[in-house]
Amino acid sequence: xxxxxxxxxxxxxxxxxxxxxxxxxxxxxxxxxxxxxxxxxxxxxxxxxxxxxxxxxxxxxxxxxxxxxxxxxxxxxxxxxxxxxxxxxxxxxxxxxxxxxxxxxxxxxxxxxxxxxxxxxxxxxxxxxxxxxxxxxxxxxxxxxxxxxxxxxxxxxxxxxxxxxxxxxxxxxxxxxxxxxxxxxxxxxxxxxxxxxxxxxxxxxxxxxxxxxxxxxxxxxxxxxxxxxxxxxxxxxxxxxxxxxxxxxxxxxxxxxxxxxxxxxxxxxxxxxxxxxxxxxxxxxxxxxxxxxxxxxxxxxxxxxxxxxxxxxxxxxxxxxxxxxxxxxxxxxxxxxxxxxxxxxxxxxxxxxxxxxxxxxxxxxxxxxxxxxxxxxxxxxxxxxxxxxxxxxxxxxxxxxxxxxxxxxxxxxxxxxxxxxxxxxxxxxxx
Numbered sequence: 001x002x003x004x005x006x007x008x009x010x011x012x013x014x015x016x017x018x019x020x021x022x023x024x025x026x027x028x029x030x031x032x033x034x035x036x037x038x039x040x041x042x043x044x045x046x047x048x049x050x051x052x053x054x055x056x057x058x059x060x061x062x063x064x065x066x067x068x069x070x071x072x073x074x075x076x077x078x079x080x081x082x083x084x085x086x087x088x089x090x091x092x093x094x095x096x097x098x099x100x101x102x103x104x105x106x107x108x109x110x111x112x113x114x115x116x117x118x119x120x121x122x123x124x125x126x127x128x129x130x131x132x133x134x135x136x137x138x139x140x141x142x143x144x145x146x147x148x149x150x151x152x153x154x155x156x157x158x159x160x161x162x163x164x165x166x167x168x169x170x171x172x173x174x175x176x177x178x179x180x181x182x183x184x185x186x187x188x189x190x191x192x193x194x195x196x197x198x199x200x201x202x203x204x205x206x207x208x209x210x211x212x213x214x215x216x217x218x219x220x221x222x223x224x225x226x227x228x229x230x231x232x233x234x235x236x237x238x239x240x241x242x243x244x245x246x247x248x249x250x251x252x253x254x255x256x257x258x259x260x261x262x263x264x265x266x267x268x269x270x271x272x273x274x275x276x277x278x279x280x281x282x283x284x285x286x287x288x289x290x291x292x293x294x295x296x297x298x299x300x301x302x303x304x305x306x307x308x309x310x311x312x313x314x315x316x317x318x319x320x321x322x323x324x325x326x327x328x329x330x331x332x333x334x335x336x337x338x339x340x341x342x343x344x345x346x347x348x349x350x351x352x353x354x355x356x357x358x359x360x361x362x363x364x365x366x367x368x369x370x371x372x373x374x375x376x377x378x379x380x381x382x383x384x385x386x387x388x389x390x391x392x393x394x395x396x397x398x399x400x401x402x403x404x405x406x407x408x409x410x411x412x413x414x415x416x417x418x419x420x421x422x423x424x425x426x427x428x429x430x431x
Contacts (some may be wrong), residue, residue: 046081054093058291070318084193094126217323218245247282
């Protein structure tokens, strides 16, 4: 296993409004901490930041069982070292990006480039809800292919059609931002700022483009919605991913589904992604376009299997941020926090201080009979892998003796520990 220099979480550390002391045991299989892993370095190389705003395929989901990885459909944002903002696909994740909008290039030139892989609903349905399109001084450049079903100005036609009456209350004339559309074909290359973008055709019904973005900080290959089996297009995929620092690949179905009930649907599996990553010598594989019926536990299982086939693998999560340094530098992954909390019955001795309804201060000893658990920050001598699973047993004295809770945790943060020789491990409890 190749360990990354540093793996973090963007969200703040998990905490609560009271302090408690628990004895715990954390069990995992991994690699011990080596000295110097967290040594500080001065960053003098170009940096690119890739943010995942939507990672689900086919249709959005709000099922609580999918909240950890997220339910929004495809949308990624790449900020290149020169400040160029590139958006990949316009699924429902685009609305989330718009609600946290920051003008590119520090606001000097509010110009954004949007690459659309194809015209299926899950890749365009965020457009009507993307608030920056309604701001006059913004400028957007859209890129996609000419569909044989639509002809000239295919992308513009698709956007206009989904907002036409009676499907939407306003049409595109309500969008005051500047919009420019450019048609690109598979096999073309073009430059945006200091970044070179290359397209390749992928195997998907009605056509789909993959994009390879070469920046001074590294290479990102984006290959959502592709199915193996066409020799020519399989080779296109390998060309797209060749030597990429980040290879984002469709992993909607299991290998078993791909061979049987989902054959011909235009999607891939984690196993095919690992195979292409090896063949193309990509450095890191990101599993993407999760099936709406795949729960977080199912994606966890897919990730575990993929890591048995390829060394550096992540499962795309909403809020995940990947930073790229100079070519050859290690990838840094920043994972999102959870949106759920688990409730467990227990009996913990506790002291409660507060104010009564009548305004008097009070303090009393009591027993906590259930507790809602979201996660924990655990100090360990060993360093587990990001997005790996931990088994945690917590013990505390209660009214009926020592109480134990056995929990399954998911590693979302690894940072330097306060104690020498230890790491601080952020865990989200999933079971």
